[in-house]
Amino acid sequence: MANTDVTADDMPDEAAADSPEGEEGEGGKRRLSKKMMIIAAVGGLLLLGGGGTGAAFFFGWIGNSETAEEVALEAALEVAAQPVFYFDMPEITVNLSNAEQRAQYLRMTVALEISDPEISTVLEPNLPRITDVFQTYLRELRVSDLEGSAGLFRLKHELQRRINLAIFPAEVDAVLFREIIVQ
Numbered sequence: 001m002a003n004t005d006v007t008a009d010d011m012p013d014e015a016a017a018d019s020p021e022g023e024e025g026e027g028g029k030r031r032l033s034k035k036m037m038i039i040a041a042v043g044g045l046l047l048l049g050g051g052g053t054g055a056a057f058f059f060g061w062i063g064n065s066e067t068a069e070e071v072a073l074e075a076a077l078e079v080a081a082q083p084v085f086y087f088d089m090p091e092i093t094v095n096l097s098n099a100e101q102r103a104q105y106l107r108m109t110v111a112l113e114i115s116d117p118e119i120s121t122v123l124e125p126n127l128p129r130i131t132d133v134f135q136t137y138l139r140e141l142r143v144s145d146l147e148g149s150a151g152l153f154r155l156k157h158e159l160q161r162r163i164n165l166a167i168f169p170a171e172v173d174a175v176l177f178r179e180i181i182v183q
Contacts, residue, residue: 086176087112087120092131094138096182104143107181110134112163113174122170133162146182 032040056062089110096104114120123130137158145151160175 082115084173085114085117085120087114087123088178089127089134090131091179092134092138094135096138097140097142105183106138106141106146107179107183109178109180110159111176111178112172113176115173119167119170119172122167123172126167129166130163133166134159137162143182146180152177152180 053062089112091107091109093105093107096106098104112123114123141155146155156175156177160172163172163175164170
């Protein structure tokens with residue numbers, strides 16, 4: 001029996017050029033003309049250029065005449081222009097948690113930074129509650145918890161968090177150490 005199936009490889013070159021596969025590339029994919037490829041490339045470049053320019057304006061890389069230093073200076077001046085008030089807490093002395101036989105004490109004096117003088121009217125009647133919160137927390141600390149600037153930083157933030165919970169909805173802006181001694 002004779003093989004009647006004819007493939008493009010079996011055809012003469014002229015017949016292969018006339019077949020529909022001649023317009024398509026290998027694997028049946030259609031090839032784009034050079035004109036279409038140039039149009040697609042130019043369109044892609046325009047799209048990328050427009051997106052890049054938009055992002056540069058959005059992030060302030062272009063079109064903004066102020067430098068970063070000027071912006072930071074203006075922000076610092078705005079913060080400095082706001083009035084700040086301080087509320088002095090009484091001195092607190094507590095013994096620290098210690099596994100050794102020798103007792104160790106913490107003595108500290110704190111000032112509370114507030115942005116509104118009306119908050120001091122909230123702090124005054126709640127002073128026993130704030131002192132209790134301070135002492136309860138401080139008695140559980142060890143000397144190792146207070147070592148270094150990182151330990152004092154954590155202590156300041158923890159005390160501020162506890163004060164703000166005690167006087168909610170009023171809020172203290174910062175806790176400032178006037179004196180802190182570990183004996």
